[in-house]
Amino acid sequence: MKRTLLTGNGAAAWGARLAGVDYIPAFPITPQTEIIEAIANWADSGEISGRMVTLESEHSMITAAGAAAATGVRVFTATSSQGLLYGMEMLYTVAGWRAPFVLVNVSRGLSAPITLEPDHNDILAARDSGFLQIHCATCQEVLDSILLAYRLGEDERVRLPVIVNMDGFYLSFTREPVEIPNQDVVNRFLPPYDPENISFRASQPTSQAVAVLGGGPYSYFRYEMHLAAQKSIEVFDKITRQFSEEFGRSYDAVEAYRTEDAEFIFVMIGSFATKAKEAVDRLRDAGRAIGLIRPRLLRPFPEAQIRRLLNGKKGVAVIDQNLSMGKGGILYTEIASALYGQPDAPPILVSFIGGLGGRDISQEEFFEMANNIRRAVEEGSAPPPRLLYTEGEMKEVRKLQAMANVERQM
Amino acid sequence: MDETRFKRIKDLPSTHILGTGTAMCAGCGGLEAVHEVYDILGEKTVFVNAAGCMTLLSIYPFTPFRGSWLYTAMASAPAGAQGIRDALDILLEKKRIPRDEDMDVVVLTGDGSAYGMGLSATSGAMERNLDFIYLCYDNEGYGNTGQQYSSATPHAARTSTSKGPKGFPGYKKDLFSIWVAHNPLYVATVLGAEPLDLARKIEKAKELKGPRLIIALSPCPTGWDFDPSESVEIGKLAVKTGIWPLKEYIDGKVVHTKVPDRRLPVEEYLKKQGRFAHLFSPKRNDKLIGEIQESVDKYWKGI
Ligand SMILES: Cc1ncc(C[n+]2csc(CCOP(=O)(O)OP(=O)(O)O)c2C)c(N)n1
Ligand code: SF4
Ligand SMILES: [Mg+2]
Numbered sequence: 032m033k034r035t036l037l038t039g040n041g042a043a044a045w046g047a048r049l050a051g052v053d054y055i056p057a058f059p060i061t062p063q064t065e066i067i068e069a070i071a072n073w074a075d076s077g078e079i080s081g082r083m084v085t086l087e088s089e090h091s092m093i094t095a096a097g098a099a100a101a102t103g104v105r106v107f108t109a110t111s112s113q114g115l116l117y118g119m120e121m122l123y124t125v126a127g128w129r130a131p132f133v134l135v136n137v138s139r140g141l142s143a144p145i146t147l148e149p150d151h152n153d154i155l156a157a158r159d160s161g162f163l164q165i166h167c168a169t170c171q172e173v174l175d176s177i178l179l180a181y182r183l184g185e186d187e188r189v190r191l192p193v194i195v196n197m198d199g200f201y202l203s204f205t206r207e208p209v210e211i212p213n214q215d216v217v218n219r220f221l222p223p224y225d226p227e228n229i230s231f232r233a234s235q236p237t238s239q240a241v242a243v244l245g246g247g248p249y250s251y252f253r254y255e256m257h258l259a260a261q262k263s264i265e266v267f268d269k270i271t272r273q274f275s276e277e278f279g280r281s282y283d284a285v286e287a288y289r290t291e292d293a294e295f296i297f298v299m300i301g302s303f304a305t306k307a308k309e310a311v312d313r314l315r316d317a318g319r320a321i322g323l324i325r326p327r328l329l330r331p332f333p334e335a336q337i338r339r340l341l342n343g344k345k346g347v348a349v350i351d352q353n354l355s356m357g358k359g360g361i362l363y364t365e366i367a368s369a370l371y372g373q374p375d376a377p378p379i380l381v382s383f384i385g386g387l388g389g390r391d392i393s394q395e396e397f398f399e400m401a402n403n404i405r406r407a408v409e410e411g412s413a414p415p416p417r418l419l420y421t422e423g424e425m426k427e428v429r430k431l432q433a434m435a436n437v438e439r440q441m
Numbered sequence: 442m443d444e445t446r447f448k449r450i451k452d453l454p455s456t457h458i459l460g461t462g463t464a465m466c467a468g469c470g471g472l473e474a475v476h477e478v479y480d481i482l483g484e485k486t487v488f489v490n491a492a493g494c495m496t497l498l499s500i501y502p503f504t505p506f507r508g509s510w511l512y513t514a515m516a517s518a519p520a521g522a523q524g525i526r527d528a529l530d531i532l533l534e535k536k537r538i539p540r541d542e543d544m545d546v547v548v549l550t551g552d553g554s555a556y557g558m559g560l561s562a563t564s565g566a567m568e569r570n571l572d573f574i575y576l577c578y579d580n581e582g583y584g585n586t587g588q589q590y591s592s593a594t595p596h597a598a599r600t601s602t603s604k605g606p607k608g609f610p611g612y613k614k615d616l617f618s619i620w621v622a623h624n625p626l627y628v629a630t631v632l633g634a635e636p637l638d639l640a641r642k643i644e645k646a647k648e649l650k651g652p653r654l655i656i657a658l659s660p661c662p663t664g665w666d667f668d669p670s671e672s673v674e675i676g677k678l679a680v681k682t683g684i685w686p687l688k689e690y691i692d693g694k695v696v697h698t699k700v701p702d703r704r705l706p707v708e709e710y711l712k713k714q715g716r717f718a719h720l721f722s723p724k725r726n727d728k729l730i731g732e733i734q735e736s737v738d739k740y741w742k743g744i
Contacts, residue, residue, distance in 0.1 A: 053528070053531050053535075054524075054527055054531060056523075056527075080535070082527060082531055084523065084527060086523070087561055087562065087564065087568075088561065088562070090514075090516055090517050090520070091516075091517050091519075091520030091561075091562050094513050094514065094517035094520035094521050094524065094562075095520045095521065095523045095524035096524065097521075097524065098489070098513070098520070098521040098522075098523070098524025098525045098528070099527055099528035100524075100528075102524065102525050102528030103528065103532060104531050120514055121513075121517065124513070124514055231487050231509050231525060231544065232538065232542045233485045233508075233541060233542045233544050234541075234542060236507060236508050236509045237509050237510075238499045238504040238509065238510035238511075239509075239510065240512045240513070241499040241504065241510065242497060242500045242501065242512065243501045244501075248501055
């Protein structure tokens with residue numbers, strides 16, 4: 032075991048290296064590139080035995096990843112944003128092949144307008160693809176989650192590919208102290224890939240991913256995937272327990288921070304939850320009974336854990352770093368559906384949209400959101416969803432617009 | 442390789458290894474080509490398929506293949522081949538499977554994929570020098586969706602998206618030359634109705650290691666509008682009129698493998714197909730027929 036400073040991207044590359052991946056189909060996109068560059072260098076220098084191939088698109092990259100996994104090797108790949116969406120047809124397709132592999136997504140806002148900075152619309156567009164999703168908040172968690180993801184996806188009760196998600200810039204380019212576990216401990220935790228009955232061999236001819244006729248067989252196979260994904264919550268719990276025995280770090284499906292005696296809760300996914308934790312501490316210092324929950328798993332959706340943590344609370348603020356046009360925050364909708372009809376559900380659920388395209392969420396804004404939930408609880412009604420946006424930002428945009436107008440007239 | 446096992450028709454395999462009773466139309470020229478190719482390649486193959494008519498060969502729980510099959514999507518069958526080939530190589534290299542578990546990886550797509558949506562993936566596979574065979578059955582349209590025009594549709598053909606009096610206004614893309622420009626190991630055109638020429642080419646391709654790409658013109662009774670019993674005859678006419686040149690690219694040279702002594706007029710081929718009926722009735726369109734003849738003449742003058 033060694034402790035070193037690694038970026039989120041560096042941690043992802045190490046995760047793949049420790050998992051002993053055989054095959055790495057790749058395609059570059061900011062802010063993911065450092066992952067595949069690190070792996071390419073290791074492959075060139077012989078430090079890893081895995082073979083890396085750069086495809087001509089993410090659509091092809093995900094096809095090759097799925098096809099190689101279906102042939103029986105351990106596969107790793109990584110992308111971000113436009114790349115994830117470019118490959119979207121294949122995300123859905125290869126998930127149906129039931130051949131597990133791990134894909135790291137480095138979240139980045141989607142075009143248009145084009146940006147390099149993060150939010151979660153890319154990863155949430157893959158929500159219903161059949162890939163399981165693990166969301167990370169620290170660089171250590173990125174490395175560890177990749178090991179967990181292989182165990183989870185390859186489990187005979189699951190057999191689904193897994194996306195490990197981290198935020199671009201805030202994690203991908205941020206150096207944090209990371210413990211790199213010893214290879215022999217990793218090997219104990221993560222045995223070699225067993226393709227079971229999914230493989231292509233001359234002696235065992237097989238037709239994979241064939242057509243079906245009619246809704247009967249189609250529904251059957253699709254629902255099987257759903258059941259496997261649901262089952263994976265239980266499997267995840269078992270695996271994380273073993274992980275914490277081996278490595279001394281534990282990863283519940285939902286991270287709970289100072290929730291026990293809390294009356295109010297923030298709900299967030301990803302690295303901005305670290306900012307929320309800081310706000311929770313400061314609010315606690317001021318005597319406010321507030322806490323945070325951060326679902327690590329988004330698919331499968333850890334409904335029971337979320338209910339357990341939120342039922343009985345007075346008010347909850349869901350902070351979404353994404354926007355479903357014409358509806359609002361996606362996480363908000365998911366949390367609401369988990370709580371609806373629960374006898375002990377929190378009466379107030381408030382939706383905030385923030386952190387789009389890398390926009391920061393300030394401590395003051397967390398305090399303001401805390402005030403908002405408290406007020407809503409006192410008044411007994413939740414305010415409409417709000418976008419976190421300051422007057423200063425509005426002025427800045429107005430200035431840009433004025434400049435654009437001048438440019439146009441020149 | 443100059444020595445061929447296939448000197449005359451009776452040298453061709455007499456039994457087919459592809460199962461019968463598939464969902465393909467009667468007289469399907471594409472299926473004919475797949476049969477003939479599969480007989481030469483043998484069972485140790487894994488077909489990687491893109492969306493098209495042939496996708497319906499394997500419908501759960503049935504498959505006519507004695508070897509393996511993976512359906513991918515319309516655009517990325519060559520990338521699927523890349524994943525399988527690389528994975529097999531890794532398994533062989535790491536000695537996790539014995540040599541005799543290896544297979545030929547064969548991409549099977551229609552023209553819609555090959556000439557259009559999947560071209561970038563094919564280009565990438567060639568550039569990476571992937572060891573695979575690409576078999577494109579070219580029925581000159583998006584057959585599975587009802588024969589809309591594709592970039593393989595010939596000039597003037599009626600399709601379900603070109604029903605006007607002049608038919609398809611565009612021209613068939615020269616995929617053979619596009620592939621050849623990548624300088625892969627082997628490229629060939631074939632036709633199910635010319636089984637000896639086809640067998641020799643597939644035999645040759647099978648022995649090579651690298652990108653080997655084959656286009657099979659595939660007369661399609663449903664999309665081209667002719668009686669299934671005419672399928673072979675129409676295929677032969679495509680060669681005799683010079684519309685479908687049989688050729689191969691190997692060692693940096695293009696060689697025509699069957700040059701018609703005296704080319705028949707193109708109308709012999711056109712008039713047999715409903716998709717060109719508007720060239721002959723209610724009034725003969727000499728100008729369009731002439732244009733098609735000219736382009737064929739020009740091709741043969743150029744070789
Ligand atoms: C991404 C995508 N777009 C469209 C389709 C619909 N589609 C299915 S088969 C097909 C036609 C394919 O044409 P071709 O490759 O020539 O094969 P053919 O149907 O003629 O056998 C189309 C357009 C699809 N399956 N996937
Ligand atoms: S539509 Fe044409 S290519 Fe498709 S199965 Fe029928 S005959 Fe064959
Ligand atoms: Mg076609």
